[in-house]
Amino acid sequence: MLELKLSLLRILALVKKEFIAMWMDPGTRKILFIPVIIQSFVFGYGATFNLEKIPFLVCDNAKTSQTIRLVNSMQASGYFELYGSFDNLTLLKESLDLGEGLIGVYFAPDFPARQEILVLEDGRNSTSAATALGYLQQMLNIDEKISYRYYFNEHNITRYGILSGMILALSMIQVLMLSAMTVSREREEGTFDMLLMTPATSFEILIGKALAPLCVAIIQGLLLTIICHFYFNIYLVGNFFAILTIIFIFSLCEVGVGLAISAVCKSAQLSLVCSFLVMLPSIILSGLLTPLEAMPPWLVSVVKVCDPLYYGIDALQRVYLEGQSLIEVGYLLLPVMLLGIVTLAIAARLFRKAL
Amino acid sequence: MHESTLIEIENVSLSFKTSGQDFGLFENLNLTLDSSLKKIALVGADGSGKSSFLKLLVGLLKPQSGVVRVKSLKISYMSQSLGLNEDLSVRENLAFKLKINDEKVDLKTLDYLLEKVDLKRFLDRKAGALSGGMKQKLALSGVLAQNPSLFLLDEPTVGVDPLSRLEIWKLIDDYLKDHDATCIFSSAYLDEAQEADLILVLSEGKIVLQGKPQDLLKLAQDYTFSLCFSKLETFKHYFKDLILLSDAQDAPYFESCPFKDEIYLISTEKESVASLEQKLKVFFKQHSLDFSFTLKLREPNLDDVLLIIAPRKRGTLVNLEKKEDKSKKIPIVVQQLKKCFKDFVAVKSTNFEVHNQELIALLGPNGAGKTTTFRMLCALLKPTSGEIFIEDLNLFKAKSQVRSQIGYVSQKFSLYKTLTVQQNLNYFALSYGLSGDAKTQRINELIEEFKLRAFLEVKAQNLPFGIQRQLSMACALIHKPKILFLDEATSGADVRSRRVFWRRVLSLSRLGTTVVVTTHFMEEAEYCDRFLIQDRGEMLCLGSPHEICTTESGKRLSVKDAFIKLVKQRRADGD
Numbered sequence: 054m055l056e057l058k059l060s061l062l063r064i065l066a067l068v069k070k071e072f073i074a075m076w077m078d079p080g081t082r083k084i085l086f087i088p089v090i091i092q093s094f095v096f097g098y099g100a101t102f103n104l105e106k107i108p109f110l111v112c113d114n115a116k117t118s119q120t121i122r123l124v125n126s127m128q129a130s131g132y133f134e135l136y137g138s139f140d141n142l143t144l145l146k147e148s149l150d151l152g153e154g155l156i157g158v159y160f161a162p163d164f165p166a167r168q169e170i171l172v173l174e175d176g177r178n179s180t181s182a183a184t185a186l187g188y189l190q191q192m193l194n195i196d197e198k199i200s201y202r203y204y205f206n207e208h209n210i211t212r213y214g215i216l217s218g219m220i221l222a223l224s225m226i227q228v229l230m231l232s233a234m235t236v237s238r239e240r241e242e243g244t245f246d247m248l249l250m251t252p253a254t255s256f257e258i259l260i261g262k263a264l265a266p267l268c269v270a271i272i273q274g275l276l277l278t279i280i281c282h283f284y285f286n287i288y289l290v291g292n293f294f295a296i297l298t299i300i301f302i303f304s305l306c307e308v309g310v311g312l313a314i315s316a317v318c319k320s321a322q323l324s325l326v327c328s329f330l331v332m333l334p335s336i337i338l339s340g341l342l343t344p345l346e347a348m349p350p351w352l353v354s355v356v357k358v359c360d361p362l363y364y365g366i367d368a369l370q371r372v373y374l375e376g377q378s379l380i381e382v383g384y385l386l387l388p389v390m391l392l393g394i395v396t397l398a399i400a401a402r403l404f405r406k407a408l
Numbered sequence: 409m410h411e412s413t414l415i416e417i418e419n420v421s422l423s424f425k426t427s428g429q430d431f432g433l434f435e436n437l438n439l440t441l442d443s444s445l446k447k448i449a450l451v452g453a454d455g456s457g458k459s460s461f462l463k464l465l466v467g468l469l470k471p472q473s474g475v476v477r478v479k480s481l482k483i484s485y486m487s488q489s490l491g492l493n494e495d496l497s498v499r500e501n502l503a504f505k506l507k508i509n510d511e512k513v514d515l516k517t518l519d520y521l522l523e524k525v526d527l528k529r530f531l532d533r534k535a536g537a538l539s540g541g542m543k544q545k546l547a548l549s550g551v552l553a554q555n556p557s558l559f560l561l562d563e564p565t566v567g568v569d570p571l572s573r574l575e576i577w578k579l580i581d582d583y584l585k586d587h588d589a590t591c592i593f594s595s596a597y598l599d600e601a602q603e604a605d606l607i608l609v610l611s612e613g614k615i616v617l618q619g620k621p622q623d624l625l626k627l628a629q630d631y632t633f634s635l636c637f638s639k640l641e642t643f644k645h646y647f648k649d650l651i652l653l654s655d656a657q658d659a660p661y662f663e664s665c666p667f668k669d670e671i672y673l674i675s676t677e678k679e680s681v682a683s684l685e686q687k688l689k690v691f692f693k694q695h696s697l698d699f700s701f702t703l704k705l706r707e708p709n710l711d712d713v714l715l716i717i718a719p720r721k722r723g724t725l726v727n728l729e730k731k732e733d734k735s736k737k738i739p740i741v742v743q744q745l746k747k748c749f750k751d752f753v754a755v756k757s758t759n760f761e762v763h764n765q766e767l768i769a770l771l772g773p774n775g776a777g778k779t780t781t782f783r784m785l786c787a788l789l790k791p792t793s794g795e796i797f798i799e800d801l802n803l804f805k806a807k808s809q810v811r812s813q814i815g816y817v818s819q820k821f822s823l824y825k826t827l828t829v830q831q832n833l834n835y836f837a838l839s840y841g842l843s844g845d846a847k848t849q850r851i852n853e854l855i856e857e858f859k860l861r862a863f864l865e866v867k868a869q870n871l872p873f874g875i876q877r878q879l880s881m882a883c884a885l886i887h888k889p890k891i892l893f894l895d896e897a898t899s900g901a902d903v904r905s906r907r908v909f910w911r912r913v914l915s916l917s918r919l920g921t922t923v924v925v926t927t928h929f930m931e932e933a934e935y936c937d938r939f940l941i942q943d944r945g946e947m948l949c950l951g952s953p954h955e956i957c958t959t960e961s962g963k964r965l966s967v968k969d970a971f972i973k974l975v976k977q978r979r980a981d982g983d
Contacts, residue, residue: 066837070835244823247822250815254807
């Protein structure tokens with residue numbers, strides 16, 4: 054009983070110290086919340102595939118009522134804006150070369166007979182051009198009576214997916230760095246020896262060190278959720294506590310990764326490099342920005358084994374956008390928990406080895 | 409500027425900004441140095457402005473106001489960090505140093521230089537892999553190779569053992585003999601400063617004293633005495649009492665330290681032998697100490713001078729209390745301890761025991777395995793083989809239990825810099841299992857004892873060095889440890905703080921604490937009950953200062969001389 058009390062006291066001492074140190078250090082204090090807010094706005098506005106007012110060029114050699122109607126409806130859709138009209142294809146090509154439009158639409162004189170449109174795309178900007186082409190195809194398809202409907206994101210706004218994913222990704226960046234620096238910085242300043250000289254066991258040190266970054270992660274996650282819901286009007290369909298639970302489990306896993314890095318790296322600089330080494334691939338390969346389906350199968354299996362962000366984002370989006378319950382996404386949280394146990398165990402082991 | 413003037417400092421003011429606060433260092437500093445001087449020593453505690461002074465002279469720091477004029481000469485400078493490239497070899501380092509200073513480089517000169525400093529054996533070794541003393545020598549040869557007419561050395565012997573210190577000074581003196589040059593150096597070792605032509609004593613950015621050594625030493629005339637005992641037993645029994653009594657309000661002496669089985673005293677005012685002897689007899693009687701002694705006048709040294717000119721602050725309470733620890737447990741037992749780093753043997757199989765309440769020192773040249781041994785004793789490093797028992801507990805099996813019995817002050821005073829004094833104390837108290845009233849009470853005790861009251865809300869990083877040292881000590885003692893480890897706790901401290909520090913350690917050990925220290929100041933080993941000397945990973949000897957320092961012919965050497973003799977002898981036998 055006494056042992057337990059002493060143990061709790063030591064953990065309390067560590068946690069208190071960590072919070073004070075984090076808050077008192079002007080450098081750390083500044084990076085705790087401000088960058089997350091700024092980033093969420095930057096990504097909220099910037100990280101979107103939705104194009105508006107795509108500049109397009111037309112060369113209409115058919116001049117039928119159908120072609121005129123088509124061009125008009127393109128303009129009226131709001132997605133396209135006419136930047137130039139030409140009499141022959143060469144001029145259209147030249148203008149496209151100069152970058153005056155993203156796509157060029159050519160109606161050949163025999164259009165009424167063949168019902169074929171020639172679309173020229175600016176391949177230098179392939180992602181945007183492909184999206185523009187997609188829009189155009191949708192518009193033309195209306196005649197063929199194929200209709201689309203996006204569930205959970207009715208207007209197919211990419212911000213929905215990206216921002217909700219960012220809730221985990223952004224808080225992960227900070228937490229990974231905070232926890233990765235925690236031990237290596239003490240080592241640099243020489244206080245780690247003092248820490249080791251206290252009766253605290255490595256397990257207690259681990260808990261003490263994990264709690265402060267964990268709290269920061271949860272607060273950051275909540276902050277981002279609030280910004281998404283209230284500012285960007287991405288309606289939170291699911292349960293708020295389910296979101297909280299996901300953020301908690303996910304952050305615990307990342308803190309484990311950070312502490313493991315911290316235990317291995319001798320200097321704060323090395324810790325920083327290592328955490329970037331982990332961070333970038335896990336965000337880029339998480340499926341948040343690029344589809345997992347486009348990756349080679351071996352890479353997909355790597356992601357599925359070691360990227361907690363992949364599972365975390367999937368689970369969070371299901372709750373946030375679809376309103377699934379915790380139990381329904383449980384199968385996605387299980388791997389995150391397993392990864393968390395593994396990373397924390399590794400961290401604890403490395404800690405002990407480092408002692 | 410006059411023809412014969414080497415350096416002229418006129419109304420120089422310099423201040424730093426640290427975490428928003430302006431910290432003034434120099435204020436209207438004035439100084440003129442003549443070029444006929446060969447060696448100029450800068451002396452003062454950490455933070456007194458020695459390094460900044462040197463940096464001002466070489467132009468690395470710009471004064472906010474005032475002028476620094478230096479005669480146009482070839483100037484060379486060695487910073488405390490030495491400026492070696494750790495990943496370059498010895499030869500490459502030297503070549504780089506020369507090339508970047510526009511000196512011609514040919515292999516012959518390089519080899520000659522390295523031959524002279526005995527580094528030719530390590531031509532291709534990386535500078536980072538050299539021991540402390542060798543690094544200093546390499547950096548120094550880089551400075552001297554440029555044939556400077558003025559060279560400034562910032563602590564050229566810091567952290568270096570007496571043996572390497574001798575070698576370094578031989579190098580400098582040889583150069584000065586052959587060249588028309590001046591060397592300005594800072595040092596924590598006052599015996600080195602005493603060899604200079606001019607000594608500048610810095611304190612808080614002011615030159616509080618300057619002069620030729622012989623003139624400065626005159627200041628201490630009729631102050632310095634030596635107390636001798638007819639029997640060694642009497643010395644052993646009473647010397648700690650006598651040293652602790654320096655702090656007593658009514659003592660006729662205000663400073664004292666053990667030296668070669670005698671006690672060096674500094675009287676409160678100028679005295680003759682007879683009158684001081686009388687006063688001492690009365691004083692000892694009052695404190696019910698009864699023993700016979702003889703008193704003689706002794707030659708003053710620079711330590712005495714600095715102690716005499718420093719403001720005297722006496723602790724009013726002198727605690728002569730002794731506590732016998734009756735426990736049968738042996739505080740530290742080391743068995744077959746061995747440590748290897750890859751194929752390098754840092755510590756060869758070592759055995760020793762530390763007795764109850766003993767004050768024991770670990771001495772050794774750089775790279776002797778002293779720090780490695782020390783870290784293993786503190787459980788900060790795992791030995792390759794062997795066992796350590798602390799209070800009959802196996803150190804590596806009951807870590808947590810053992811740690812609650814030991815306190816540790818590291819070389820760099822490892823405090824949490826962004827935490828205030830109060831927060832630091834709170835953290836360590838909680839960590840060692842103190843809570844509630846017990847915690848508040850213990851912290852208050854320590855605040856009083858270490859005079860920290862005025863600094864409670866100050867962040868550790870903004871504390872003066874002296875207070876940082878006090879705080880580290882307070883943190884280490886918070887749980888009343890049975891064993892205290894002090895790693896180079898006096899490095900960088902001025903004489904007075906070192907004396908105060910040792911009195912505190914003495915009184916701790918009398919109250920039942922076993923104390924293990926490492927130090928670079930050899931004379932500090934005289935305070936200890938026993939000390940051990942290590943070299944090249946091997947334990948050379950372990951014994952009381954008297955046992956180790958008395959030669960076969962019965963002559964008592966100083967610890968420094970004994971150390972040099974022993975290590976040289978062992979190395980000659982080994983080679």
